[in-house]
Amino acid sequence: MRHHLPLLPLMLAVWGLVVIAVSPAQAQTQRARPPQFDDAVTSRIFFSEMSTAFRGDRPTLSSLRELHAATAIAQSEAAATEDSAASGHGWNKLISPLSLEDEVKRVKLKFDAGLTTPGAFNSGGYQDARLNLSILASLFAVISEYSGDVRWKSDAKTARDLVAKTARNCAAGSTPVFNEAQLRKADLQDLVSGAGLTAAKTSDQENDWSMIVDRSPLMEYCQLLVDQLSDQSNDAATAAENVDKLRKNAELLAMVGEVLTKDGMDDSEDDDYATLSHEMSTAALSVVSAIERQDFEAVRGGVGKITQSCANCHEQYR
Known part of the structure; x- marks a missing residue:
């Protein structure tokens, strides 16, 4: 039976012979010579000292971090603006559902508080009513186009048209306009309380901003x-x-x-x-x-x- 030598010891033996065959003198002659540089040439390309490479004060690690952070913020804001323009209405890129809901409630309470008597309304209260109803009309218009889940979305178009119409009528004070504003107060209470706008004709019109605010x-x-x-x-x-x-x-x-x-x-x-x-x-x-x-x-x-x-x-x- 033929016996075989183990492979690893055989490889090591061969490698040893190769190493021994190359003398130190031969190895030295096979190395590349170090390059030679002309200072007159390299001085036009490289700085002789790091300190001469900067104009003004040498930047610190903290200043570089601040610059990087500012650049990242600017890029993020630019991207957010582009996303808003590219994603249809993009309201969800600008405002959260919580902010919309809270502002509707806040302005609704302010509108309610301003409707006291016809006399107070006619003597200047109609201006506050116009402002508050105009804000509400804008908020409902945004809610109607909002791409995410937000409260009152199903009634938003109807609420938008109701309050926008009354806001336009509040350009001047009168008892009929005060009574109309009282009706909007009741409508808004129904909406906020969860009853919906059952007493109003449902609207399905898209936003016409010239008629909203x-x-x-x-x-x-x-x-x-x-x-x-x-x-x-x-x-x-x-x-x-x-x-x-x-x-x-x-x-x-x-x-x-x-x-x-x-x-x-x-x-x-x-x-x-x-x-x-x-x-x-x-x-x-x-x-x-x-x-x-x-x-x-x-x-x-x-x-x-x-x-x-x-x-x-x-x-x-x-």
Whole structure:
């Protein structure tokens, strides 16, 4: 029987013979010579010292991190704006269902409190009613187009038409208009309580923003939101204490900025006006992003951008 040598010892023996066959002198002659560089040439390409490679102060690790974070935030905000434009109505990119629901309830209570007597209504109360009903009409219009689940969505179009009609009639005070406003108060109570709008004719019309809200009450609403944001972010500590209110008001401003550019709204076809409106929405979204990061100095900076965007708009449009 033929015996075979184990394979591993045989391979090691062969490798040893190969290594021994190459002498140290031969190995030395086979190595590549180190390259030679001409300083006159390399000095035009490479810096002689790291410190000479920077203009101004040498960047620190913390400054590079801050720059990276700021770049990431800007890219995120730009992507959010593009997503909003590319995803149909995109309201869910601007405002949460909770903010919509809370604001409907808040404005409804404010509207109720202003309806006291015909005399008070006719002497100025109709202006407050017009503002509150205009806000509600806008909120219901947004709810009707909202892509996610949100309360009152099935009745939103009907509620939108009812309150928008009464808001237009509240351009002046009179007893008939006061009585109409009282009917809207009852309708809104039924809606909020869960009974629905059974007494009203159901609407299935898509949003016609020219019939839903005028720019004047929306601009007044914007100013109220901006004032609240400023009060809620006087300093980082105040901002940290008012996170929920800041988030809601910032989302509402982002929403209003989008509404102002809808077909049928005044100057919506003006590219400069649309740019200013989108700047306000983008600044408002930056406040929401800063809240999520718990960066309250950035919250204050975002509120400052909102204020500046409003000032830029007021310089050109009134």
